[in-house]
Amino acid sequence: MKRKITLKHIARELDVSISTVSKALKNSEEIGQDTKEKIQAFARLYNYRPNNIAISLKNKKTKNIGVIIPDIVHHFFTTVFRGIEQYANAKGYNVIVCVSDESFDKEVINMEMLANGSIDGFIMALAGETQLKNDYNHLKEVTEQGIPLVLFDRVTDEIHCDKVIINDEEAAYLAVKKLIASGRKKIALVTTEGYLNVSAKRTEGYYRALREHGLEVKPDLVLELPYQKEDDKKSEAFFKNRSMDAVLCVNEIFAVKSMGIVQRLGKRVPEDIAFVGFTDGILSRLSTPTLTSVDQHGELMGETAARMLIEKIENDHDQEEEESYETQIIRATLVERESTLGQV
Amino acid sequence: MKRKITLKHIARELDVSISTVSKALKNSEEIGQDTKEKIQAFARLYNYRPNNIAISLKNKKTKNIGVIIPDIVHHFFTTVFRGIEQYANAKGYNVIVCVSDESFDKEVINMEMLANGSIDGFIMALAGETQLKNDYNHLKEVTEQGIPLVLFDRVTDEIHCDKVIINDEEAAYLAVKKLIASGRKKIALVTTEGYLNVSAKRTEGYYRALREHGLEVKPDLVLELPYQKEDDKKSEAFFKNRSMDAVLCVNEIFAVKSMGIVQRLGKRVPEDIAFVGFTDGILSRLSTPTLTSVDQHGELMGETAARMLIEKIENDHDQEEEESYETQIIRATLVERESTLGQV
Numbered sequence: 001m002k003r004k005i006t007l008k009h010i011a012r013e014l015d016v017s018i019s020t021v022s023k024a025l026k027n028s029e030e031i032g033q034d035t036k037e038k039i040q041a042f043a044r045l046y047n048y049r050p051n052n053i054a055i056s057l058k059n060k061k062t063k064n065i066g067v068i069i070p071d072i073v074h075h076f077f078t079t080v081f082r083g084i085e086q087y088a089n090a091k092g093y094n095v096i097v098c099v100s101d102e103s104f105d106k107e108v109i110n111m112e113m114l115a116n117g118s119i120d121g122f123i124m125a126l127a128g129e130t131q132l133k134n135d136y137n138h139l140k141e142v143t144e145q146g147i148p149l150v151l152f153d154r155v156t157d158e159i160h161c162d163k164v165i166i167n168d169e170e171a172a173y174l175a176v177k178k179l180i181a182s183g184r185k186k187i188a189l190v191t192t193e194g195y196l197n198v199s200a201k202r203t204e205g206y207y208r209a210l211r212e213h214g215l216e217v218k219p220d221l222v223l224e225l226p227y228q229k230e231d232d233k234k235s236e237a238f239f240k241n242r243s244m245d246a247v248l249c250v251n252e253i254f255a256v257k258s259m260g261i262v263q264r265l266g267k268r269v270p271e272d273i274a275f276v277g278f279t280d281g282i283l284s285r286l287s288t289p290t291l292t293s294v295d296q297h298g299e300l301m302g303e304t305a306a307r308m309l310i311e312k313i314e315n316d317h318d319q320e321e322e323e324s325y326e327t328q329i330i331r332a333t334l335v336e337r338e339s340t341l342g343q344v
Numbered sequence: 345m346k347r348k349i350t351l352k353h354i355a356r357e358l359d360v361s362i363s364t365v366s367k368a369l370k371n372s373e374e375i376g377q378d379t380k381e382k383i384q385a386f387a388r389l390y391n392y393r394p395n396n397i398a399i400s401l402k403n404k405k406t407k408n409i410g411v412i413i414p415d416i417v418h419h420f421f422t423t424v425f426r427g428i429e430q431y432a433n434a435k436g437y438n439v440i441v442c443v444s445d446e447s448f449d450k451e452v453i454n455m456e457m458l459a460n461g462s463i464d465g466f467i468m469a470l471a472g473e474t475q476l477k478n479d480y481n482h483l484k485e486v487t488e489q490g491i492p493l494v495l496f497d498r499v500t501d502e503i504h505c506d507k508v509i510i511n512d513e514e515a516a517y518l519a520v521k522k523l524i525a526s527g528r529k530k531i532a533l534v535t536t537e538g539y540l541n542v543s544a545k546r547t548e549g550y551y552r553a554l555r556e557h558g559l560e561v562k563p564d565l566v567l568e569l570p571y572q573k574e575d576d577k578k579s580e581a582f583f584k585n586r587s588m589d590a591v592l593c594v595n596e597i598f599a600v601k602s603m604g605i606v607q608r609l610g611k612r613v614p615e616d617i618a619f620v621g622f623t624d625g626i627l628s629r630l631s632t633p634t635l636t637s638v639d640q641h642g643e644l645m646g647e648t649a650a651r652m653l654i655e656k657i658e659n660d661h662d663q664e665e666e667e668s669y670e671t672q673i674i675r676a677t678l679v680e681r682e683s684t685l686g687q688v
Binding site: 095101282 | 457
């Protein structure tokens with residue numbers, strides 16, 4: 001069998017990034033003419049075709065589903081995975097996982113590998129770096145070949161496919177509304193640095209709730225932390241120098257860490273500062289005090305994504321027919337625990 | 345291409361378990377003659393060969409590594425996975441994960457699927473059910489075909505292959521010794537139900553430390569909990585009705601839950617009861633008080649397993665040559681935090 005050449009090979013041979021190769025092959029204006037010609041010539045020479053084996057095997061079902069998640073340590077993604085597995089196994093499908101580690105290159109490499117005849121369809125949440133680069137050519141290639149794709153949680157409007165999301169904006173809005181109803185007035189936000197779409201939506205919900213209740217929107221009550229690295233110094237400085245009576249955090253790790261910091265600074269939770277997190281995993285249930293948290297129903301999200309994907313795989317209709325896609329919205333619920341007990 | 349028939353197909357067609365098919369094809373005495381003949385005839389009819397595509401593709405490198413872990417939610421397995429990935433990616437390999445969910449059948453199905461030409465070698469920790477059944481035919485088939493295999497953490501003497509383990513017995517022994525040195529005398533153990541080899545080794549270390557220090561070994565100070573299900577009632581009854589001044593737990597979830605229960609019963613940690621857990625993940629660092637925990641160096645374990653596997657893959661020597669295997673032992677270290685502070 002002739003060796004299949006991939007984007008990764010081309011990038012390595014010509015010493016350019018995978019993203020540059022991808023854009024050059026799409027004839028993007030962003031890439032200089034010289035580079036583009038070099039890459040296109042190389043691809044022609046080695047007979048590059050996007051996932052060419054996948055095309056030839058398209059009608060052979062593998063009964064495997066490929067899942068690509070940004071992070072295997074994050075509780076939310078592992079619960080979504082469980083939901084996918086439960087539904088898929090019950091329908092006779094196996095599930096293969098690859099982890100992008102929030103890296104664009106790894107996401108592309110994993111997609112190329114799996115699209116290579118190993119799976120019947122993809123379920124994935126976008127890597128942070130992919131959202132930052134805003135480059136979705138690898139997804140477009142897969143969908144253009146007719147390989148079914150379902151995006152969950154971290155999605156993009158750039159790709160036409162089935163999607164499952166939660167009502168992030170509204171969930172944050174309702175959580176902050178509840179804090180206001182219990183008498184809290186100086187509500188801070190702990191979020192991730194800018195480019196993750198889910199954090200951005202939760203931040204919007206936070207601002208909307210404040211505005212609707214006539215509370216001042218103070219940018220200095222918003223703390224942005226790196227997503228995967230820990231930055232305890234930055235958090236400590238934030239909580240030490242500001243006056244607040246409640247905090248909304250966009251995940252439970254931020255929330256439990258922040259509760260620890262304010263407690264060490266001598267504040268009581270929830271008496272002095274109430275806390276609400278997102279994720280509702282084991283940390284929320286086992287922290288002291290236990291954490292009020294937005295349950296994103298990860299398993300339900302996974303089941304829904306698997307159901308949508310398997311329907312697309314099994315209802316393989318005529319190529320001529322217009323594809324139709326839907327976006328399912330899972331409604332998050334607030335699980336109230338000790339960290340928000342009582343009125344102010 | 346002719347459709348490949350797998351153990352799973354045979355089991356489904358003949359309405360027997362995968363384990364029965366596997367044993368019948370090995371001519372095991374455990375299976376009745378009638379069933380055996382029926383299964384063997386069926387396998388001959390459909391030209392069953394163990395992972396037959398894998399054999400034909402054996403000399404074609406995929407640059408993929410297959411990882412099978414029992415559980416994707418467990419912090420320890422995800423850190424091992426990170427270590428595997430870091431090493432493998434640096435060497436130009438991709439990593440594919442499948443999850444057995446502690447199920448024998450799923451472990452077999454995942455191995456068959458991946459051995460089907462998708463990967464160059466396996467890294468895996470055995471499912472609880474596989475250890476309980478003590479049936480390793482699926483692993484034997486893979487190694488007999490010359491597909492490299494490295495077992496980590498949950499291993500068995502039945503299979504000749506490279507292995508990476510930690511010094512579980514000694515790590516538990518040293519942790520209990522330390523508790524005794526700080527003046528604790530009534531030391532309880534919270535472990536999993538019997539069949540997981542790592543829990544069994546930690547339990548041995550606990551008993552050895554007690555015996556060596558002339559402390560009474562009291563079976564009623566040992567609490568066995570189901571591995572994945574929660575059983576708070578059983579734990580509460582245990583801690584309510586017994587007198588103790590320290591507890592060793594075989595994982596951090598058991599430890600943090602148990603600390604919560606004794607604190608709700610009005611005991612102070614560490615003043616009244618000291619706690620030591622295994623795993624040393626985010627729960628240990630963020631619990632109140634923070635948890636003294638045995639660090640199993642999951643990332644190092646993963647890196648070691650990946651290094652051993654890639655060496656075997658790349659040093660593909662003569663079939664005639666005798667294979668040699670090694671077992672690497674990672675030494676665990678105790679990370680001391682608030683839950684064991686001070687002398688009694």
